[in-house]
Amino acid sequence: MGRPSIQQLPKAELHLHLETSLRLCRLADRTGCADTREPYLISDPKLHHGYDRLRRLRYLGRAARVPDSLYTIENIARITEELIEEAATKNVRYVEVRVGGRRGFTLLGVRGMLQAVAEGRRRGARSTGVASSTILTVVRERGPEEALELVEAAASCEECGVAGLDISGDEANFPPALFARACNAARDAGWGITIHAGEFSGPASIWTAIYQLGANRIGHGFRAVEDPELVDYLSTHGIPLELCPTSNLRLGIVRSWREHPLRTLFDHGVHVTLNSDDPILLGATLSDEFEAAQREQGFQDADLERMTGYAANGAFHRDVALAAVGTPAATP
Numbered sequence: 001m002g003r004p005s006i007q008q009l010p011k012a013e014l015h016l017h018l019e020t021s022l023r024l025c026r027l028a029d030r031t032g033c034a035d036t037r038e039p040y041l042i043s044d045p046k047l048h049h050g051y052d053r054l055r056r057l058r059y060l061g062r063a064a065r066v067p068d069s070l071y072t073i074e075n076i077a078r079i080t081e082e083l084i085e086e087a088a089t090k091n092v093r094y095v096e097v098r099v100g101g102r103r104g105f106t107l108l109g110v111r112g113m114l115q116a117v118a119e120g121r122r123r124g125a126r127s128t129g130v131a132s133s134t135i136l137t138v139v140r141e142r143g144p145e146e147a148l149e150l151v152e153a154a155a156s157c158e159e160c161g162v163a164g165l166d167i168s169g170d171e172a173n174f175p176p177a178l179f180a181r182a183c184n185a186a187r188d189a190g191w192g193i194t195i196h197a198g199e200f201s202g203p204a205s206i207w208t209a210i211y212q213l214g215a216n217r218i219g220h221g222f223r224a225v226e227d228p229e230l231v232d233y234l235s236t237h238g239i240p241l242e243l244c245p246t247s248n249l250r251l252g253i254v255r256s257w258r259e260h261p262l263r264t265l266f267d268h269g270v271h272v273t274l275n276s277d278d279p280i281l282l283g284a285t286l287s288d289e290f291e292a293a294q295r296e297q298g299f300q301d302a303d304l305e306r307m308t309g310y311a312a313n314g315a316f317h318r319d320v321a322l323a324a325v326g327t328p329a330a331t332p
């Protein structure tokens with residue numbers, strides 16, 4: 001339970017994966033497809049860490065037992081609505097929902113899957129007033145052709161309501177240049193671009209995400225702290241970092257909350273935002289992140305409000321997000 005002031009602060013969340021299979025498991029747990037333990041407890045962080053651990057958690061967490069029959073338009077709409085309702089309980093007023101699961105796209109088609117998510121967002125908005133957008137996530141190891149196909153299919157579907165492209169997955173083995181065409185197609189569609197970088201790889205991956213792929217925001221990006229020139233660049237250009245500290249701890253890539261570079265980056269004027277990443281898989285909500293930031297790194301309510309302002313200003317539906325959290329537009 002968060003402190004009342006944390007719960008009451010209006011929030012915006014930019015980095016939140018739908019985690020389709022885990023949510024479907026939870027929706028239909030009578031099928032017994034979910035492991036009842038918190039997924040992040042399943043594997044030993046000493047044995048597996050970084051991206052290897054994330055992959056392992058995803059696999060074990062869903063227990064590979066989600067039947068295809070759970071992938072229906074109605075179920076996808078329901079789990080999306082549920083995500084919006086959860087956001088509302090934390091006073092998250094604007095959320096960008098990331099969708100990238102291959103099975104959903106295969107079983108329902110790209111349009112079917114994204115339209116179901118859009119329907120869930122609409123229902124969630126009606127019942128809670130929370131504004132939202134969809135981000136299409138492509139996974140690096142599935143290759144550049146699949147990335148481009150997904151972007152083209154989603155961009156040709158206005159009702160799908162996609163506002164941005166996210167590139168995630170194995171940073172080390174799939175260089176950014178492979179995804180230049182997918183990013184160009186996304187930009188042509190008027191989408192924003194966010195790239196998972198500076199999480200499992202160092203600052204070079206952030207530079208290339210910005211220079212080669214034209215990233216408007218960086219997913220994670222906390223390893224920017226290793227390069228003072230990059231910290232200056234991010235701060236001067238107001239490029240938001242979507243930080244997810246608990247995710248970094250659970251994956252064993254940062255040792256403790258206290259050591260997380262959030263504070264250093266904030267103090268250098270980088271537009272840091274707080275996010276939960278995969279709340280079911282990693283067991284943390286946005287309120288938990290806000291609370292830990294206060295407790296472990298001494299952030300005041302005004303600092304957290306500033307981060308929410310950074311998030312709203314960096315949102316792919318900026319005007320909607322600014323109105324939703326009631327923050328004035330930043331002058332860069």
Ligand SMILES: [Zn+2]
Pocket residue numbers: 015017168196219277
């Ligand atoms: Zn992520």
